Amino acid sequence: xxxxxxEPSRTAPLRIAIxxxxxxxxxxxxxxxxxxxxxxxxxxRPIEVVAVSARDRGKDRGVDIARFAWEDDMxxxxxxxxxxxxxxxxxxxxxPALALSRASLGAGKGLVTANKxxxxxHGLELAKLAEAANxxxxxxxxxxxxxxxxxxxxxxxxxxxxxKVYGILNGTCNYILSTMxxxxxxxxxxxxxxQRLGFAEADPAFDIEGVDAAxxxxxxxAIGFGTQVDxxxxxVSGITEVRSADIAQAAALxxxxxxxxxxxxxxxxxGPRLLQRVRPCLVARGHPLSAVxxxxxxxxAEGNFSGRLLFQGAGAGDGPTASAVAADLIDIARDEVGxxxxxxxxxxxxxxxxxxxxxPARTYIRFMVKDRPGVLAELTAALRDGDVSxxxxxxxxxxxxxxxxxxxxVTHEGPERCVTQALALLEGSDSLMAKPLVLPILxx
Amino acid sequence: xxxxxxEPSRTAPLRIAIxxxxxxxxxxxxxxxxxxxxxxxxxxRPIEVVAVSARDRGKDRGVDIARFAWEDDMxxxxxxxxxxxxxxxxxxxxxPALALSRASLGAGKGLVTANKxxxxxHGLELAKLAEAANxxxxxxxxxxxxxxxxxxxxxxxxxxxxxKVYGILNGTCNYILSTMxxxxxxxxxxxxxxQRLGFAEADPAFDIEGVDAAxxxxxxxAIGFGTQVDxxxxxVSGITEVRSADIAQAAALxxxxxxxxxxxxxxxxxGPRLLQRVRPCLVARGHPLSAVxxxxxxxxAEGNFSGRLLFQGAGAGDGPTASAVAADLIDIARDEVGxxxxxxxxxxxxxxxxxxxxxPARTYIRFMVKDRPGVLAELTAALRDGDVSxxxxxxxxxxxxxxxxxxxxVTHEGPERCVTQALALLEGSDSLMAKPLVLPILxx
Numbered sequence: 055x056x057x058x059x060x061e062p063s064r065t066a067p068l069r070i071a072i073x074x075x076x077x078x079x080x081x082x083x084x085x086x087x088x089x090x091x092x093x094x095x096x097x098x099r100p101i102e103v104v105a106v107s108a109r110d111r112g113k114d115r116g117v118d119i120a121r122f123a124w125e126d127d128m129x130x131x132x133x134x135x136x137x138x139x140x141x142x143x144x145x146x147x148x149x150p151a152l153a154l155s156r157a158s159l160g161a162g163k164g165l166v167t168a169n170k171x172x173x174x175x176h177g178l179e180l181a182k183l184a185e186a187a188n189x190x191x192x193x194x195x196x197x198x199x200x201x202x203x204x205x206x207x208x209x210x211x212x213x214x215x216x217x218k219v220y221g222i223l224n225g226t227c228n229y230i231l232s233t234m235x236x237x238x239x240x241x242x243x244x245x246x247x248x249q250r251l252g253f254a255e256a257d258p259a260f261d262i263e264g265v266d267a268a269x270x271x272x273x274x275x276a277i278g279f280g281t282q283v284d285x286x287x288x289x290v291s292g293i294t295e296v297r298s299a300d301i302a303q304a305a306a307l308x309x310x311x312x313x314x315x316x317x318x319x320x321x322x323x324x325g326p327r328l329l330q331r332v333r334p335c336l337v338a339r340g341h342p343l344s345a346v347x348x349x350x351x352x353x354x355a356e357g358n359f360s361g362r363l364l365f366q367g368a369g370a371g372d373g374p375t376a377s378a379v380a381a382d383l384i385d386i387a388r389d390e391v392g393x394x395x396x397x398x399x400x401x402x403x404x405x406x407x408x409x410x411x412x413x414p415a416r417t418y419i420r421f422m423v424k425d426r427p428g429v430l431a432e433l434t435a436a437l438r439d440g441d442v443s444x445x446x447x448x449x450x451x452x453x454x455x456x457x458x459x460x461x462x463x464v465t466h467e468g469p470e471r472c473v474t475q476a477l478a479l480l481e482g483s484d485s486l487m488a489k490p491l492v493l494p495i496l497x498x
Numbered sequence: 499x500x501x502x503x504x505e506p507s508r509t510a511p512l513r514i515a516i517x518x519x520x521x522x523x524x525x526x527x528x529x530x531x532x533x534x535x536x537x538x539x540x541x542x543r544p545i546e547v548v549a550v551s552a553r554d555r556g557k558d559r560g561v562d563i564a565r566f567a568w569e570d571d572m573x574x575x576x577x578x579x580x581x582x583x584x585x586x587x588x589x590x591x592x593x594p595a596l597a598l599s600r601a602s603l604g605a606g607k608g609l610v611t612a613n614k615x616x617x618x619x620h621g622l623e624l625a626k627l628a629e630a631a632n633x634x635x636x637x638x639x640x641x642x643x644x645x646x647x648x649x650x651x652x653x654x655x656x657x658x659x660x661x662k663v664y665g666i667l668n669g670t671c672n673y674i675l676s677t678m679x680x681x682x683x684x685x686x687x688x689x690x691x692x693q694r695l696g697f698a699e700a701d702p703a704f705d706i707e708g709v710d711a712a713x714x715x716x717x718x719x720a721i722g723f724g725t726q727v728d729x730x731x732x733x734v735s736g737i738t739e740v741r742s743a744d745i746a747q748a749a750a751l752x753x754x755x756x757x758x759x760x761x762x763x764x765x766x767x768x769g770p771r772l773l774q775r776v777r778p779c780l781v782a783r784g785h786p787l788s789a790v791x792x793x794x795x796x797x798x799a800e801g802n803f804s805g806r807l808l809f810q811g812a813g814a815g816d817g818p819t820a821s822a823v824a825a826d827l828i829d830i831a832r833d834e835v836g837x838x839x840x841x842x843x844x845x846x847x848x849x850x851x852x853x854x855x856x857x858p859a860r861t862y863i864r865f866m867v868k869d870r871p872g873v874l875a876e877l878t879a880a881l882r883d884g885d886v887s888x889x890x891x892x893x894x895x896x897x898x899x900x901x902x903x904x905x906x907x908v909t910h911e912g913p914e915r916c917v918t919q920a921l922a923l924l925e926g927s928d929s930l931m932a933k934p935l936v937l938p939i940l941x942x
Contacts, residue, residue: 085803089659095724095841096656200804202654209653209834210646212540213824215533280539342810345789352808359529360644360821364796366786366808377804380657390653390834397539 067100068387070166071131073154074143075108078168078195080115081372082141082379087117093380097387101380104136132157139164139190139386141379147171159183159191164391166382168195168375174269177276177283182399190391192382197270198223198351200374201367202381207277207355208396214357219278220316220496223270223332225349225369226261227293227313229253231334232347235301235310241294253349263292264313264332271315275330278355279319279405280397287407288315288330295491296334300420303448303462304493309336309418310344314496320408327408336418336495342366343496411471416445416495418464419473422488425457429485433461440476443468458487464495511544512831514610515575517598518587519552522612522639524559525816526585526823531561537824541831545824548580576601583608583634583830585823591615603627603635608835610826612639612819618713621720621727625843634835636826641714642667642795644818645811646825651721651799652840658801663722664760664940667714667776669793669813670705671737671757673697675778676791679745679754685738697793707736708757708776715759719774722799723763723849724841731851732759732774739935740778744864747892747906748937753780753862754788758940764852771852780862780939786810787940855915860889860939862908863917866932869901873929877905884920887912902931908939 072079086093086101094100106119107128125131128150131140140158142165144151151172158165159180167173173180173193184191194204198221207219222228226248233244245262248254260266268288276283293313304311314335320327337344342364346352351369356362368374385391395402423429430449437444443466450460465473477490516523530537530545538544550563551572569575572594575584584602586609588595595616602609603624611617617624617637628635638648642665651663666672670692677688689706692698704710712732720727737757748755758779764771781788786808790796795813800806812818829835839846867873874893881888887910894904909917921934 081803085657088802089657092659092724093657095845098836200801201807202650205649205654206646209829210649210825211821212828213529213533213537213821215536280536340789342789345784345786357644357821358532359525359817359824361812361815361818363645364808364810366810368805371805373803374805377655377657377801380803381654384656385653388836390836392542392832392834401539 065099067102068097068138068383069102069104069136070139070141070383071105071107071134071137072103072141072143073107073128073131074145075106075115075119076143077372078375078379079108079143080117081376082143083117083119085376085380093384097384099387101383101387105131105134107131129154129157132161132163137163139166139383141383142167142169145169145171147175152176155180156183159187159189162187162189164190164386166192166379166386168193168379170196170266170269170273174272174283174285177273177395178399178402181394184394185399190386191394192385192391193273193394194382195375195378197273198353198365199225199367199369199371200377201351201353201365201369202378203274203353203365204277206363206365207274211355211357211360211363212396214360216278216355216357218316218318218356219274219353220314221353222312222343222346222351223267223315223353223369224261224264224313225351226254226258227267228346228351229349230262231293231296231301231311231313234298235305238298238302240298241296262294264290267313267315267332271317271330271332274353275317275328276395276402278317279328280402281328282402282404284328284330287328288332291333293334299450299460300462300491300493303420304336304418307446307464308339309495310339311335311493312337312343312346314343319405322408326405328405329408329410334493336493338496338498341496341498411474412469414467415470416465416467417473418462418493418495420491421461421486422458423461423485424487425459430461432483432485433480436479437476439479441468441472442476509543511546512541512582512827513546513548513580514583514585514827515549515551515578515581516547516585516587517551517572517575518589519550519559519563520587521816522819522823523552523587524561525820526587527561527563529820529824537828541828543831545827545831549575549578551575573598573601576605576607581607583610583827585827586611586613589613589615591619596620599624600627603631603633606631606633608634608830610636610823610830612637612823614640614710614713614717618716618727618729621717621839622843622846625838628838629843634830635838636829636835637717637838638826639819639822641717642797642809643669643811643813643815644821645795645797645809645813646822647718647797647809648721650807650809651718655799655801655804655807656840658804660722660799660801662760662762662800663718663797664758665797666756666787666790666795667711667759667797667813668705668708668757669795670698670702671711672790672795672813673793674706675737675740675745675755675757678742679749682742682746684742685740706738708734711757711759711776715761715774715776718797719761719772720839720846722761723772724846725772726846726848728772728774731772732776735777737778739933743894743904744906744935744937747864748780748862751890751908752783753939754783755779755937756781756787756790758787763849766852770849772849773852773854778937780937782940782942785940785942855918856913858911859914860909860911861917862906862937862939864935865905865930866902867905867929868931869903874905876927876929877924880923881920883923885912885916886920
């Protein structure tokens with residue numbers, strides 16, 4: 055069904071279509087219903103849902119969708135003359151979400167999306183499409199749930215050259231790590247509990263292996279540094295190897311363990327290089343990120359004039375995500391929209407990835423070794439030969455199971471590559487009962 | 499001197515004039531110089547200083563101002579045809595700052611200001627002037643230094659009905675309280691040290707008595723709740739009565755003491771009422787505000803969909819403040835400007851102040867009493883008669899000085915007015931050697 059309507063103006067309602075009516079889609083409808091009056095006041099005009107599309111029309115979502123036009127084929131939303139903005143809440147980096155997004159922007163309609171995977175993979179193409187069509191492309195909900203951190207970087211820190219952007223970008227991992235910390239339970243048990251409580255997906259790989267955080271980091275880096283989104287070059291390691299013993303050890307040393315995504319631009323003789331990494335880190339108590347518990351997200355941006363800024367809040371959930379989607383819609387209704395990545399797509403630079411081996415770092419290294427004489431000498435000799443200087447070393451008492459003993463250490467500050475080199479010297483050693491775990495210590 | 503120039507467009511430079519060249523004014527010039535290229539890219543056009551005004555033309559400010567036109571009379575800036583936006587960094591709620599602001603907006607020029615006192619007192623009038631002239635009025639730097647919290651409330655949480663806005667809004671007080679906490683030193687000594695280090699003004703009254711925080715709170719409340727700025731009805735108490743012994747006592751109970759500004763709207767049978775208060779509070783360790791140290795500021799906004807959001811960063815200083823001023827200028831250059839208080843001035847509601855006496859609260863009460871028999875019975879009887887239920891009570895050992903003994907207690911949750919009533923029963927008692935100190939406990 056297609057209806058004709060007058061061209062949108064700045065006082066006529068902003069007419070939206072929603073594709074995808076999962077918890078977030080239903081949340082957006084509930085929010086627009088609940089806060090309708092206040093939104094119309096702040097936006098300067100009402101925001102009205104006119105059409106929706108999802109897999110199953112009949113499903114009970116707790117909100118009345120019978121009042122909206124229905125499209126079986128979601129891309130039909132992009133062709134409706136009575137729609138100004140399409141809200142894409144389908145998910146997936148490609149497929150129907152991408153097709154709908156291209157069609158919507160191609161038709162000159164605004165696009166609001168919560169789809170971090172799609173923006174991480176196709177953000178540049180979509181931004182150029184949007185700019186060519188003079189249409190809005192907004193994705194506040196793609197990073198940090200309800201935290202206005204895309205806006206924070208795009209507009210709040212816009213006068214700054216950022217030196218660094220980093221943070222806790224995945225609520226599932228943070229829930230797992232902070233629960234392990236609080237309860238002493240093991241990874242697998244906490245993951246199962248998180249799945250039961252809805253804090254982790256049935257297939258948790260994207261979260262616990264760091265891919266979801268990497269999507270978000272790539273988006274933040276692009277906005278923060280004016281670079282093309284470069285998800286492919288994010289170095290990612292997840293939290294699956296972190297044991298409760300590591301968390302206890304870190305605690306004894308004054309640290310917590312958090313999955314941190316961090317990005318910066320390094321000036322090298324060959325020109326600027328972009329470093330993007332997601333990995334579990336030791337975070338000193340006293341650092342603002344050490345106090346971030348549960349499914350909360352937090353992003354730190356360090357600007358050359360602003361200093362360190364922290365944005366923190368619920369990283370997921372239908373309410374917070376709907377709040378971010380609706381904030382984007384209000385911006386569009388207010389006509390406060392510009393380049394999706396802060397500078398026009400054509401001007402985003404393509405930076406090669408940085409090689410961080412020379413960077414100074416303190417590192418936590420944990421070995422699981424055979425409980426036999428000479429092992430400690432073997433480890434320390436390798437570290438010496440790799441030029442790694444040990445600040446503190448803790449050997450746990452005899453293990454209960456299978457003669458396995460944990461040896462944990464913290465290095466003095468030294469080039470990152472030295473740890474890699476030292477561990478290479480130990481490769482193949484039959485003293486090691488597991489791959490050593492290397493966790494950098496986040497600078498204060 | 500007046501020059502003529504073409505009407506500003508969205509690609510021509512945004513031409514600004516700066517009134518006031520103290521550390522912040524000089525910081526803005528330094529920022530616009532240092533980050534010029536990046537700002538032009540993000541703003542879509544250059545931002546150029548064309549004219550300045552200050553008290554002393556010859557003073558060395560570390561930046562070259564000879565390249566700019568000079569006006570002895572700062573209100574002349576508002577009359578220059580070659581100026582699009584006036585940046586007011588003079589300070590003071592009235593006088594020259596207000597005259598310049600009125601003249602600039604009256605002439606249809608944008609106004610960017612860091613002047614919290616002026617916005618707290620005259621924000622509504624200036625917003626209406628700006629809206630009538632279709633000119634920008636922006637004041638990100640007025641609250642929270644470099645933290646984009648005005649933007650956070652105006653745009654980031656725009657889809658939410660806020661239930662509460664609160665935070666640490668004065669860096670001087672937070673520096674003093676967190677230093678007292680860390681060192682055990684007394685208020686007067688830490689204040690003197692803060693003055694020596696530049697964290698406190700020579701005349702610190704505005705800061706330590708809570709007035710500065712009240713200015714900021716009134717601005718946040720207006721944006722968060724869509725109300726007319728109502729500084730006159732902020733209930734203010736400062737930190738001058740807080741002793742190091744209170745901080746130690748709070749620490750023993752698991753709390754820190756912070757000066758908190760908080761605002762909410764209460765629905766009463768007589769209609770909505772606005773509550774705004776600034777006062778030292780006990781903040782439980784584990785609350786995000788408890789970890790805010792030194793001159794840092796932090797604001798929490800709780801939305802009905804977003805949940806709790808935290809914005810944190812440097813609350814003052816030339817770099818952070820310049821960052822906020824320049825972010826406002828970039829917004830204006832991008833033409834991303836709307837109602838200064840999020841909704842048009844004519845629609846901001848005038849809410850009567852709320853009476854909080856019935857609200858449930860837990861409270862810390864500290865008495866300094868004569869060291870003689872029966873005093874504890876006198877205190878506890880008054881609390882019983884006021885219907886205050888005591889959760890824990892600590893009587894310090896004998897005092898070194900003058901037979902003064904400290905008795906500190908934490909109440910169970912009960913109506914706020916009961917504590918007031920109980921203390922009224924003790925008024926005039928010669929057992930009390932100082933006015934009792936009442937510090938509410940911030941809910942988690």
